[in-house]
Amino acid sequence: MTWLESLADKSLACELPTREEALAVLGSGDDELMDVVAAAFRVRREFFGRRVKLNYLVNVKSGLCPEDCFYCSQRSGSAADVLKYTWLKADEVIASAEAGVAGGARRVCLVASGRGPTDRDIDRVAGTIAAFKERNPDVEVCACLGLLSDGQADRLAAAGTTAYNHNLNTSGGHYADICTTHEYADRVSTVEAAKQAGLSPCSGLIAGLGETDEDLVDVAFALRALSPDSVPVNFLIPFEGTPLAGQWQLTPQRCLRILAMVRFVNPDAEVRLAGGREIHLRTLQPLALHVVNSIFLGDYLTSEGQPGAADLAMIADAGFTVEGTETGPAGPHPDLVHVRRRGAGTALPANT
Numbered sequence: 001m002t003w004l005e006s007l008a009d010k011s012l013a014c015e016l017p018t019r020e021e022a023l024a025v026l027g028s029g030d031d032e033l034m035d036v037v038a039a040a041f042r043v044r045r046e047f048f049g050r051r052v053k054l055n056y057l058v059n060v061k062s063g064l065c066p067e068d069c070f071y072c073s074q075r076s077g078s079a080a081d082v083l084k085y086t087w088l089k090a091d092e093v094i095a096s097a098e099a100g101v102a103g104g105a106r107r108v109c110l111v112a113s114g115r116g117p118t119d120r121d122i123d124r125v126a127g128t129i130a131a132f133k134e135r136n137p138d139v140e141v142c143a144c145l146g147l148l149s150d151g152q153a154d155r156l157a158a159a160g161t162t163a164y165n166h167n168l169n170t171s172g173g174h175y176a177d178i179c180t181t182h183e184y185a186d187r188v189s190t191v192e193a194a195k196q197a198g199l200s201p202c203s204g205l206i207a208g209l210g211e212t213d214e215d216l217v218d219v220a221f222a223l224r225a226l227s228p229d230s231v232p233v234n235f236l237i238p239f240e241g242t243p244l245a246g247q248w249q250l251t252p253q254r255c256l257r258i259l260a261m262v263r264f265v266n267p268d269a270e271v272r273l274a275g276g277r278e279i280h281l282r283t284l285q286p287l288a289l290h291v292v293n294s295i296f297l298g299d300y301l302t303s304e305g306q307p308g309a310a311d312l313a314m315i316a317d318a319g320f321t322v323e324g325t326e327t328g329p330a331g332p333h334p335d336l337v338h339v340r341r342r343g344a345g346t347a348l349p350a351n352t
Helices: 003-012 019-027 030-048 090-102 119-135 152-158 184-196 213-226 252-265 282-288 308-317
Strands: 051-061 107-112 140-144 163-165 200-202 205-207 230-235 270-273 294-296
Touching: 003 019, 003 030, 003 252, 019 213, 019 252, 030 252, 051 090, 051 270, 090 107, 090 119, 107 119, 107 163, 119 140, 119 152, 140 200, 152 184, 163 184, 163 230, 184 200, 184 213, 200 230, 205 213, 205 252, 213 252, 230 252, 252 270, 252 282, 282 308
Parallel strands: 051 107, 051 294, 107 140, 140 163, 163 200, 205 230, 230 270, 270 294
Antiparallel strands: none
């Protein structure tokens, strides 16, 4: 039995890998990459079959955040040329969320910039969620509003909110290197508050922040200790105008290893391929579906994703099924057949 087979067996039994095993996944070579993906797929398939859950983001308040998270295009002092607007009206939020639902999303995620919501903000969001749920009772709603104060999670839960997202982002030891206006412990306490209120905890990480392999393992283990139901894995989008604009440390192969490590550590959690996938995984995105079981459909908070139709085609071509539909693997595509009219034998340049 290989070390990857042993690791997959341990993960299938929901046993926590050792730090050495997790580090070995991150340190594996390119010759082992497909073996790493295959081992992670065994775990993903056991708990989630070949289903892919679609999620849809709605940025309900964009930019002008007082926090200084170095990776964020909405941070205080950001010179990134992103959209900036205050709270959207309830009907605007609902219309945007329902567009995602029409595209196949089973969960909509309402995200607002800022350190955390005021009680008035909670009233606003809770009212919007209640109105959305009345029209779409079977669709999950995740709120992501920053650090929560006492009682706020309970009020969101009472309005019909399904989940609350607050990412740890990186390890406790690395956190001060990416943010100075709040602490790692603040993030942990917000996830705990959401759990205590009965909200499904959603917490993940951002890779590519200048962290070490040890930092990545630390945050994966910290997430396991919090027992989140969903773990979004983001890859840094190095916006010009932010302190991390020059950080291009990720390759498609490293991204796959990170996803696999997170899957082995959190085997039965919904591991979600989130922001930055198109930028860093590029043509290897379909391979990531063998590790994750959830993706965001369409655009992100301040960056554009690939078209939703391309996401659906990618899922079908990889042999997976969108959760909540009966759509299976892709069928024939006669629209992709094109008679050559260029290159040899013509007056037009060749396709090079």
